[in-house]
Amino acid sequence: MKKLIEMNGRFSIERMELTDPAPWLKSMEQVIPEWILHVRAAMEAIFTTHFGNEATHQMFQRLTKQLLDKCELLETKYRDKIQFFIVLKKKE
DSSP: OHHHHHHHOSEEEEEEEEEOSOTTOOOHHHHHHHHHHHHHHHHHHHHHHHHOHHHHHHHHHHHHHHHHHTHHHHHHHTTSOOEEEEEEEEOO
16 A cells, blocks of 8 residues: 555555454454444445345345354454555655
8 A cells, every 4th residue: 555655646645554443343243233333324225226125135134144054153253453544745
């Protein structure tokens, strides 16, 4: 990423680090339903256009259930500083 930004030449990097995406959360059982709500808000219209309301609703219900069934595995991974945080400043 650093090399791409330097090649572009329009920005300087003010800060760049890997962070924990949700340090305040206690468990994946909290994270999953909230994450699904965000994904659904962003993608529901697209899926509904292609597949209809009922299929879209069922898809999000199934996705939530499958992720909750894999809570143990996800629990071991989500605190591994997987969010890339970068602050750029436009050069004048």
